[in-house]
Amino acid sequence: MNLLAMDAEQPAANIPPPAGAAAPGAPRRPVVMSVRGLRAGYAAGAQALQGVDLEIRERTVTAIIGPSGCGKSTLIRCLNRMHEVIPGAWCEGDVRLGGRDVLQLDPVVLRREVGMVFQRPNPFPTMSVFQNVASGLVLNGERDRAKIAERVEESLRRAALWDEVKDKLDKPGTGLSGGQQQRLCIARALAVEPRVLLMDEPCSALDPLATARIEELLLQIKDQLTIVIVTHNMQQAARVSEYTVFMLMGELVEYGETQAIFTQPSDKRTEDYITGRFG
Amino acid sequence: MSGHPARRKRTNALMLGLTALCALLSASALFAILGYIAWKGASAVSWAFLTRLPVPVGETGGGIANSVLGSLEVVGLAALIGVPVGVLGGVYLAEYGRGRLAFWVRYAADVLNGVPSIVVGLFAYALIVLPMKRFSALSGSVALSVIMVPVVLRSTEDFLRLVPGTIREAALALGVPRWKVTLRVVLPSASRGILTGALLAVSRVAGETAPLIFTAFGNTFWGRGLLEPVATLPLTIYNYAISPYDDWHRQAWAAALVLMLFVLAVNLAARLWLRPRAAN
Numbered sequence: 001m002n003l004l005a006m007d008a009e010q011p012a013a014n015i016p017p018p019a020g021a022a023a024p025g026a027p028r029r030p031v032v033m034s035v036r037g038l039r040a041g042y043a044a045g046a047q048a049l050q051g052v053d054l055e056i057r058e059r060t061v062t063a064i065i066g067p068s069g070c071g072k073s074t075l076i077r078c079l080n081r082m083h084e085v086i087p088g089a090w091c092e093g094d095v096r097l098g099g100r101d102v103l104q105l106d107p108v109v110l111r112r113e114v115g116m117v118f119q120r121p122n123p124f125p126t127m128s129v130f131q132n133v134a135s136g137l138v139l140n141g142e143r144d145r146a147k148i149a150e151r152v153e154e155s156l157r158r159a160a161l162w163d164e165v166k167d168k169l170d171k172p173g174t175g176l177s178g179g180q181q182q183r184l185c186i187a188r189a190l191a192v193e194p195r196v197l198l199m200d201e202p203c204s205a206l207d208p209l210a211t212a213r214i215e216e217l218l219l220q221i222k223d224q225l226t227i228v229i230v231t232h233n234m235q236q237a238a239r240v241s242e243y244t245v246f247m248l249m250g251e252l253v254e255y256g257e258t259q260a261i262f263t264q265p266s267d268k269r270t271e272d273y274i275t276g277r278f279g
Numbered sequence: 280m281s282g283h284p285a286r287r288k289r290t291n292a293l294m295l296g297l298t299a300l301c302a303l304l305s306a307s308a309l310f311a312i313l314g315y316i317a318w319k320g321a322s323a324v325s326w327a328f329l330t331r332l333p334v335p336v337g338e339t340g341g342g343i344a345n346s347v348l349g350s351l352e353v354v355g356l357a358a359l360i361g362v363p364v365g366v367l368g369g370v371y372l373a374e375y376g377r378g379r380l381a382f383w384v385r386y387a388a389d390v391l392n393g394v395p396s397i398v399v400g401l402f403a404y405a406l407i408v409l410p411m412k413r414f415s416a417l418s419g420s421v422a423l424s425v426i427m428v429p430v431v432l433r434s435t436e437d438f439l440r441l442v443p444g445t446i447r448e449a450a451l452a453l454g455v456p457r458w459k460v461t462l463r464v465v466l467p468s469a470s471r472g473i474l475t476g477a478l479l480a481v482s483r484v485a486g487e488t489a490p491l492i493f494t495a496f497g498n499t500f501w502g503r504g505l506l507e508p509v510a511t512l513p514l515t516i517y518n519y520a521i522s523p524y525d526d527w528h529r530q531a532w533a534a535a536l537v538l539m540l541f542v543l544a545v546n547l548a549a550r551l552w553l554r555p556r557a558a559n
Contacts, residue, residue, distance in 0.1 A: 082452055087377060112454030122445040126467040136453035139463055185449065192453055 029057040032226050033079060033102075033114075033196060036094035040074050043088025048074040050250040051093070056196070056243075061218060061227045063241035063258065065234055067273070071250040072230040076198045079228065080114035081107045097196070112140070115194035119201045121181030123173035123188070130169040132184055136192035151191050158224075159187035160217040179210025183217065190221070197221075199229040203236065215240050234274060238262050246270045316539055320532030328533060333499050333515075336524050343534050345501050349509040350538075352502065353416050353495055354485050357423035362477045364424075365431025369473075372432070373439035374461050385436075388429040399425050400490030408494060416502055416509040419495030423484040430483060434476025438469040471553055478549035482542045488513035512538045 035054040041047040048071045056062050064072045077083035078091045081102065095102035102110060123132045131138070133152045142148055152169075156162040161183040165176070173184055182202060189197055203211040211233075218227060218240050231237050237244055237258065244261040246254045246269075254261060254270045265271040327342055334341030368388075372381050403422035408414055442465050450460040466473070491497075495509050497518060502509030512534055519531035 080452065082448060085448065085451060108454050108456050110454075111452055116448075116452035118445060118448060118452075120445060122443070122449045124446060124449065124464055124468070126464075126470075135450070135464075136455070139450070139453065139455045139459055188449075188453070 031055045032058040034096045038093035040091035052252045061222050061241040062243040063237035064230045064245045065237050066247035070247040080111050114196045115189035117199045117202045120205045123181050123184050125174050128170050129165050129173050132173040133187045133191050155187040155191040159183045179206050196226045316536045320536035323529045323533035346510040346512045346515040349502050350511040353419045356420035361424035361427030365428045366435050368432045369435025372436040388432050392429040397489035404493045414496035414508040415506045417505045419491045422490035422494050426484050427480040430480040435473050438472030442468045475549040475553040482545040
């Protein structure tokens, strides 16, 4: 009954708005992650984030754009605390995942809910295609083989890779092409069923065709989970995201609906960046 | 300088020839040693030589079975002690070691690697032989394991460092605890290299003589357990070679050939193992 009530409140949940055109006036999705006054840096004293405030809405794609070194990667790496893996890295502020304090959570638990896809495809070299996708489950103690096989197939389908690899599940994951490897990594991240998927320039090492396939699959999976994607490619941001964040020198300059950011940026610096005057 | 192309080309050809010659020289040392030992020793190697005990001077026949078995025993036990310590220490250095402790461990390992093997033998003598008041296979193994540890430690560390950091990040980002990332993702990725390092360490200590002189000591009969003196190939070669008997000299060459072939086989196995395999 509650489910029905929720559906009634959010008709948009079933009919996602076209990418890049979050319908103005459409009801906003609930916030899944919120960031308040986030500051972060590295050992050498360089501060990479100068107090960032941000809200990430459930089952949307949020793109983070900005010139190199502006803190995009640092920001998303704080969201699943991969930032602190770097020796000497620090971060402070308030980051919440569905009300829970991210900085107090066990990072192991947090990362199962907030997955990540990296810049370069990084399948595990000792594992087959199947084992790569299953790794998150297996390494976290899942033993039910039927369940694992089911989840692997489902994840590969969601990552639009199943048809290409279904006959070579036993082959090494590193034997796939670059674009396939990246989709394999997406499947691997999806297999642990995260609520949020962080993507750190997932297409920067791929050719345009492989990039197009990834963008296509993002549009397919975004009604099932929340995606935050860092990108250097503004066309990509415009194509795949509902919300766009523009960052500059560790500060969040502007945050809003993608269409608004790209057509009527309210900040001069955003406009300059988008129109290619710098960056 | 640019005015003499002919001279420049001549110099180039000369130096290139010189580097090739030196490369050949270093490789040919191996074949010279192998060939000479085979020439001197092959005639004495036989099944009986490998399976019989030594006989007193003057009697014909006799073999080195006790030395072969003794070497396997001493080196095997040394590997059982040295490889786990080296591998685990290498894991610490590569995966967790930062700061002063790691620096000193690494430095100590490098210095230990350069300690003369006879000194290591004396160390084992003082540590085990003196308190127990007896030479023993165990003390020989401990001496050899002390030589193995730094080799295995540094090779393990090096091969673990070759595993890209992105692999660790990928596993951590799946919510896998750090220890499991090391054990199930990083170590398997480096396993072949680590095993190769261990095998190379084995082949290195299999030929060590000095550390065994006053630890394993030698024996003309079968060794009687880990707490008794035991014959090993390098010791037997040494004893036979300094003896005045022609028959023993012949046997020393033959034993040297056996030892060389063993070391070569272990080395080859290690290399073949490390060779990247074609994707299944």
